[in-house]
Amino acid sequence: MHIPDGMLSAGVCAAGYGLTLLATGYSIKKINQSREPARDIPKASLLTAAFFVASLVHIPVPPASVHPLLNGLLGAILGYYAFPAILVALFLQAVMFGHGGITTLGINAVIMGFPAMVCSIIYRRFKNSEQSSISHSVLSFVTGSMGTALSVILFVLILINFIPANINAEAEKIAIYTGAAAHIPLVIIEGILTAFVLNYIRKVKPELLDTNF
């Protein structure tokens, strides 16, 4: 779900970079206020690498397979590091695999990063250590599916609205609905997967969820 180079006008790309600059600036300000940024940077970077690798895992959805976005999960675990982590991962994906692009890096960071920030706030606001397993699973499902759902909405709206052409309004509406509907299974899969992963981490390594990045 990355927009490649050349699809959007220079103005939209510049606006994407502007929003990314604001979000990165805000995240870095918060990171600098933490007690030990030098200790947290390697931790956040290794987790970014782990997320990068984990997003390449193909989840079977017979007869095909999908690879997860994991931006909701990333937001829940990395907190203020989520946006910089997504920016770094998108840059590396653009350079290494050609997913996304360099001129569209800002707009792709907005599509993936803003939902991760929202998920981070929601998960950290409602999570507590005495929570039952069921309510934690529900919270995790909502976090995971919301991350993907918001990204899909942003992706489809940006792509359809800013493709520079005289596209028929009716066709544009159909494309938006079709694009969004096609991603509904992915939204559900992400929710289920995030719930499984967060429950697993809660049992095996709860301090990973309590780390105050």
Added chain:
Amino acid sequence: MEISAKADSKSNTIFHQWEAESKLISFILLMFSFAMIRNIELVIIMILVSAVMFFVSGISYSCLLNRWKTPAVLVLLMGLMVLFFSEGQILITAGSLTITREGLLGMIILISRVMSILTLIVILFETTPFLDIITAMHNLGLPKILADMTLFTVRYIFTLNWQLKQMKKAIILRGFIGNKISSWKEYAILIGGILVRSFEQSDRVYKALAIRGYSFEQIRSAPAGWDSRDKTMCYSFAVLALLISSIQVYLNIPGV
């Protein structure tokens, strides 16, 4: 495209010798000027410029084709949508589908722009060592947090990918069949497992870095000097980008 400390060492073209900072600025200016293009007249110039640069760079066709392949499906879908659903002067009608002049031009412009910008990206990253790019970005103002995170992430992607493959192999040997919906939980454990492992490893990495003097100070390396060739290349690219953008702005004026 693989990340390596060295660029393609077999070639030694003008792009390989170009200093990273000025090269990065020049390529980004040119990419953004290409992204502005909306007219078919400028598309011809864009294709010519990127083709000449590609031939001068000495990069292989297979490398470029690999890069073009990745976004092909999305670009083709959007191109077809622009072709068949644009309003304007009708050229061909086949059943309920119509192709308009505006749609045809829109599709040609869209696909050419994607391919030309991707060509520039291939030239930039194939002719510059990755470490030089990050250093240049840091010297141009990239915050230390992002520069450090990028380098750490690159360093550990390959290690963690290998660990993930080993973990997957281990669970397959224990009877895991990974192509059913019922295996989602196992996939989640695999993902959770790699996150937990990386978290545990990160503490050891930090300690190893700390005893080698790693700190959180913003230190910029001394900017590499731009020699006259770097300056000439950078100014030429800037003038070309400005020219393309100005012509596009002029062509956008109603009535022109």
